[in-house]
Amino acid sequence: MTTTPARDAHLPPLPKGDTNQNPPELSLLRLLREDLQTHDGNIWEQGFWAVAVHRFGNWRMGFRSKILRAPLTLIYRILYKIVEWMCGISLPYTVKLGRRVRIWHHGGMILHARSIGNDVHIRQSTTFGVARRNENRAIPIIGDRVDIGCGVCILGNVTVGNDSVIGANSVVLKDVPPFSVVAGAPARIVKSLEPPPSSPATNEVNSVTKQ
Numbered sequence: 001m002t003t004t005p006a007r008d009a010h011l012p013p014l015p016k017g018d019t020n021q022n023p024p025e026l027s028l029l030r031l032l033r034e035d036l037q038t039h040d041g042n043i044w045e046q047g048f049w050a051v052a053v054h055r056f057g058n059w060r061m062g063f064r065s066k067i068l069r070a071p072l073t074l075i076y077r078i079l080y081k082i083v084e085w086m087c088g089i090s091l092p093y094t095v096k097l098g099r100r101v102r103i104w105h106h107g108g109m110i111l112h113a114r115s116i117g118n119d120v121h122i123r124q125s126t127t128f129g130v131a132r133r134n135e136n137r138a139i140p141i142i143g144d145r146v147d148i149g150c151g152v153c154i155l156g157n158v159t160v161g162n163d164s165v166i167g168a169n170s171v172v173l174k175d176v177p178p179f180s181v182v183a184g185a186p187a188r189i190v191k192s193l194e195p196p197p198s199s200p201a202t203n204e205v206n207s208v209t210k211q
Contacts, residue, residue, distance in 0.1 A: 008137040011157060015114070017094040020062040028059045031099070038100045046087040047103025047122075053079045057093030098144065105150075113154075117144035117162070124150050131156035131173060143178065163193065 015021070022031060032052055039048040057080065060072035076093070084090050088107035091097075095111060098118035103109070105124040113128040120142055128140050138157035142148075146160050149168035154160060160176045167183030167190075176182055181191040 008135040011137040015094045020058045021096045022058045023099050031055050038102050046106040050083050050089040050091045053083050054091050113140045116142045119145045121147045127153045
């Protein structure tokens with residue numbers, strides 16, 4: 001009996017979640033302070049709760065001893081379920097999460113991605129995940145400074161480039177270039193943005209021009 005290879009077999013395996021993937025430049029406490037500030041200093045923001053539990057889930061993986069880590073894992077799993085049930089936000093700790101990620105509002109949020117960059121804004125009823133059954137490796141990568149409207153679906157092995165804007169209720173099934181505005185189902189580029197003078201992209205272009 002022959003088996004058909006999975007269509008996502010060429011993709012790298014999903015993260016195992018066996019290491020601490022929090023941004024290494026900050027301690028857990030400093031990360032939580034920054035995340036709270038990102039959420040307007042409001043400890044009742046449910047997006048902050050989801051991010052805080054995510055940070056804790058990664059921090060516990062810094063304990064190499066399974067015996068020491070076991071009670072922390074139990075606490076994480078309980079808190080994760082509380083956030084899912086009370087806030088409607090599913091953000092597994094295996095997602096590599098950048099700094100200053102803002103989750104606006106709450107409800108119907110399934111955020112399964114390989115990574116989410118720095119300074120990303122995510123709104124309610126958003127889904128990151130697979131586009132087809134049996135393609136569990138094919139999940140998106142969200143770049144830095146991406147602004148995501150409500151009701152957006154970003155599905156499959158796609159990369160959303162830095163500084164892009166995803167319009168409300170868009171369904172993204174293909175890569176989005178940096179500095180793009182996309183909208184629709186399926187999403188299409190409706191506008192290209194000019195990089196600000198101080199952006200890394202502009203600096204790279206200027207450097208090449210001077211050579």
